Amino acid sequence: MTRIPHETSGEPNPLQALTLDRLRRRTSMKWRTYPADVLPVWVAEMDVPLAEPVVRAVTDALGLGDTGYPAGTAYAEALAAFAEKRWDWDGLAVERTAIVPDVMLGVVEMLKLVTGSGHAVVVNSPVYPPFYDFVGHMDRCVVEAPLGVDGRIDPEALEETFRQSVAGGRRAAYLLCSPHNPTGTVHTAAELSAVAELAERYGVRVVADEIHAPVVIDGADFVPYLSVPGAERGLSLMSASKGWNLAGLKAALAIAGPGAAADLARMPEEVGHGPSHVGIIAHTAALRDGGAWLDALLSGLDANRRLLADLLAEHLPGVRYRPGDATYLAWLDCRALGLGDDPADAFLHRGRVALNSGLPFGTGGAGHARLNLATSREVITEAVRRMTAALD
Numbered sequence: 001m002t003r004i005p006h007e008t009s010g011e012p013n014p015l016q017a018l019t020l021d022r023l024r025r026r027t028s029m030k031w032r033t034y035p036a037d038v039l040p041v042w043v044a045e046m047d048v049p050l051a052e053p054v055v056r057a058v059t060d061a062l063g064l065g066d067t068g069y070p071a072g073t074a075y076a077e078a079l080a081a082f083a084e085k086r087w088d089w090d091g092l093a094v095e096r097t098a099i100v101p102d103v104m105l106g107v108v109e110m111l112k113l114v115t116g117s118g119h120a121v122v123v124n125s126p127v128y129p130p131f132y133d134f135v136g137h138m139d140r141c142v143v144e145a146p147l148g149v150d151g152r153i154d155p156e157a158l159e160e161t162f163r164q165s166v167a168g169g170r171r172a173a174y175l176l177c178s179p180h181n182p183t184g185t186v187h188t189a190a191e192l193s194a195v196a197e198l199a200e201r202y203g204v205r206v207v208a209d210e211i212h213a214p215v216v217i218d219g220a221d222f223v224p225y226l227s228v229p230g231a232e233r234g235l236s237l238m239s240a241s242k243g244w245n246l247a248g249l250k251a252a253l254a255i256a257g258p259g260a261a262a263d264l265a266r267m268p269e270e271v272g273h274g275p276s277h278v279g280i281i282a283h284t285a286a287l288r289d290g291g292a293w294l295d296a297l298l299s300g301l302d303a304n305r306r307l308l309a310d311l312l313a314e315h316l317p318g319v320r321y322r323p324g325d326a327t328y329l330a331w332l333d334c335r336a337l338g339l340g341d342d343p344a345d346a347f348l349h350r351g352r353v354a355l356n357s358g359l360p361f362g363t364g365g366a367g368h369a370r371l372n373l374a375t376s377r378e379v380i381t382e383a384v385r386r387m388t389a390a391l392d
Contacts, residue, residue: 010292011292011293011295011296012296013296013297013299013300013303014046014048014049014051014293014296014297014300015046015047015048015297015300015301015304015374015375015376015377016300016376016377017048017049018047018048018049018376020376020378020379023047024036028045028248029043029045030042030043030045033354034348034354037352038348038352038353038354039352039353039354039379039382039383039386040354041353041354041355041371041372041375041379041380041383042344042354042355042356042370042371042372043356043372044242044247044328044329044372044374045245045247045372045374046245046297046328046372046374046375047374047375047376047379048245048297048374050244050245050246051244051285051286051289051290051293051294052293053285053286053288053289053290053293054244054246054282054285054286054290056285057281057282057284057285057289058249058278058281058282058285061277061278061281062278066277066278066281067277067278068277069273069277070099070251070272070273070275070276070277070280071277073094073097074280074284075099075251075253075280075283075284075287076092076094076097076099076253077094078283078284078287078288079092079097079238079240079253079287080092080093080094081287081288082214082287082288082291083224085291086214086222087213087221087222087223087224087227089224089227091224091226091227092224092226092255093258096255096256096257096258096260096261096264097253097254097255097256097264098253098254098264098267098271098272099251099252099253099254099272099275099280100237100252100253100254100271100272100274100275101250101251101252101271101274101275102239102241102247102250102251102252102275103209103211103237103238103239103241103252104130104134104209105252105271105274106237106252106253106254107131107134107175107207107209107237108134108138109254109267109268109271110207110235110237110254110263110267111135111138111140111173111175111207112138113235113263113264113266113267114171114173114205114207114235114263115140115171115172115173115205116171117139117140118139118140118141118170119140119141119165119170119171119172119173120140120141120142120143120164120165120166120170120172120173121135121140121141121142121143121172121173121174121175122143122144122145122158122161122162122165122172122173122174122175122204123135123142123143123144123145123174123175123177123362124144124145124146124147124153124158124176124177124180125144125145125146125147125361125362125363125364125365126146126147126182126183126331126358126361126362126363126364126365126368127177127180127181127182127361127362128177128181128182128209128361129360129361129362131175131177131209132360132362135175140173143161143164143165143172144161144362144363145157145158145160145161145162146363146364147180147183147185147364151180151183151185151322152185152187152191153187153191153194153195155191155194155198158174158195158198159198159202162174162198162199162201162202162204163202165202165204166202166203166204171203171205172202172203172204172205173204173205173206173207174195174199174204174205174206174207175207175209176195176206176207176208176209176225177209178192178208178209178210178213178225179210179212179213179215179216179222179324179325179326179327180324180326180327181212181327181329182327182329182331182356182358182361182368182370183322183324183331184323184324184325184326184327184329184330184331185324185325185326186216186220186221186222186223186324186325186326187223188221188223189221189223189228192223192225192228192231193228193229193230195225196225196228196229196230196231196234197230199230199233199234200230200233205233205234205235205260206225206231206233206234206235207234207235207236207237208224208225208226208234208235208236208237209237210224210225210236210237210238211237211238211239211241211242211252212242212243212326212327213238213243213326214240214242214243214244214294215242215243215297215298215301215326215327215328216298216325216326217298217301217302217305217325217326218298218302219325220325220326222326224236226255226257231257232257232258232259232260233257233259233260234256234257234260235254235255235256235257235260235263235264236254236255236256236257237252237253237254237255238252238253238255239251239252239253239283240282240283240286240287240290241283242327242328243286243290243294243297244282244283244286244290244293244294245374246279246282246283246286249276249278249279249282249283250274250275250276250279251275251276251279251280251282251283252275252283254267297374301328301373301374303377304328304373304374304375304377304380305323305330305373306323307377307380307381308321308323308330308371308373308380308384309321309323311380311381311384312332312384315384315385315387315388316337316384316387316388316391318334318336318337319332319333319334319336319337320332320333320336321333328372328373328374329370329371329372329373330370330371330372330373331358331368331370332355332368332369332370332371333367333368334367334368334369335366335367335368337391339367339390340367341359341366341367342357342358342359342366343358343367343368343369344356344357344358344369344370345357346390347369347386347387347390350389350390350391350392351386351387351388351389351390352386353382353383353386353387353390355369355370355371355383355387356369356370356371357369358370371383
C-alpha cells in the first residue's frame with residue numbers, strides 16, 4: 001500500500017498565520033484552562049486558522065439556515081475518496097459506515113457491541129488518557145499490553161494479554177490507537193497483520209481509533225487497520241477532527257470490516273442523532289477540498305519537529321525526544337531532569353508553561369510529558385525557554 005506523497009500546495013504555513021495575542025482571544029479549553037501568564041502547549045488543539053473550504057462550507061450552511069439534523073452519506077463518501085487518494089485504500093465501503101458524535105463516543109458504542117460488562121479492553125500503554133476514562137466509565141476493565149522499549153507494539157506482550165483476557169470464555173476487545181498517541185508511532189502493515197492474526201486466534205475484537213490518520217509525515221505510510229488481511233471483523237473510528245482542527249464541530253465515522261457489518265447494524269439508531277449536522281458539513285469539506293491546506297500543515301509540522309529537536313539538544317539535553325512519524329504531539333522523556341514522576345507539574349509551576357502530564361497515559365508515562373507541536377515556531381521556542389527556566 002503506497003500513500004500519495006504530500007503535494008506542493010502553494011498554501012502558506014497555517015502554523016505561522018496567527019499571533020499569540022490573537023490566539024489568546026480564543027475561548028476553548030486550550031486557552032481558558034490556565035491563567036493568562038501560562039503558555040499552553042498541551043491539549044490537542046492546533047493554533048491555526050481553519051482551512052478556507054471548511055470556512056466557506058460552514059458559512060454557506062449558516063447562510064441557508066442549514067442547521068437541522070444530519071442526513072445522507074456525503075461524509076462517508078468524502079472519507080472513502082480521501083482514503084483512496086492518500087492511503088491507496090479502496091476498501092472503505094460507504095454502506096458499512098455510520099455517523100457517530102465523535103471518535104471516543106464512537107469507541108464506546110463499538111465496544112458495547114462486541115463486549116459485555118466486566119470484560120477486558122486491551123490498550124497499548126502509554127496511551128491517550130480517555131481510553132482509560134471512557135472504558136472505565138462503561139464498566140469494562142482496561143488491561144495494558146505496554147509498548148516495547150522501541151515504542152512499538154510488542155507482539156509477545158499483546159499475545160499474553162489476549163490469552164489472559166479471554167480466559168474462562170470471556171469476551172475481550174483490543175482498543176488500538178493508530179497512529180499512536182502520544183508516541184506518534186505509525187504501525188506497519190506487517191505489525192497490523194500480526195495484530196489481526198492474534199485477534200482472530202484468541203477471539204478478540206479490534207476497535208481501531210484512527211483519528212490521527214491524516215497527520216502522517218511524508219515518507220511514512222499510514223495503513224488502515226481494516227485494509228490488512230485478517231481484519232475483516234474489525235471496527236474503525238475515523239474523523240477529520242485532528243487533521244483540520246475541528247474538535248468543536250462534532251462528527252466522526254464508525255467503519256466496519258466485512259465481517260463486522262452485522263455488529264455495526266446493531267448500533268442504536270439514536271446514536272446517529274448525536275453528531276452535529278454543521279460538523280458533518282465541515283468534516284466533509286475538509287476531506288473533499290482541504291488537501292492543499294493539510295499538505296501545508298504537514299510541511300509546517302515537519303519543520304516544527306526539527307526545531308523542537310534542535311532546541312532540546314541545545315537547551316535541555318537531558319530530555320529524550322524521538323520525533324514520531326505521525327500526530328502533532330511530542331512525547332518527551334524527562335526522567336533525567338530529576339523532576340520526579342510528573343515533570344509537567346514542575347514546568348507549569350516553575351516555568352509557567354503547560355504540557356500534558358505523562359501520568360494519565362498509564363504504564364510508561366511517569367517521568368514523561370506531552371508537548372503540542374501544532375503552533376508557531378515562536379511559541380515552541382518560548383515553551384522550551386520556559387521549560388529550561390523551570391530547572392533554575
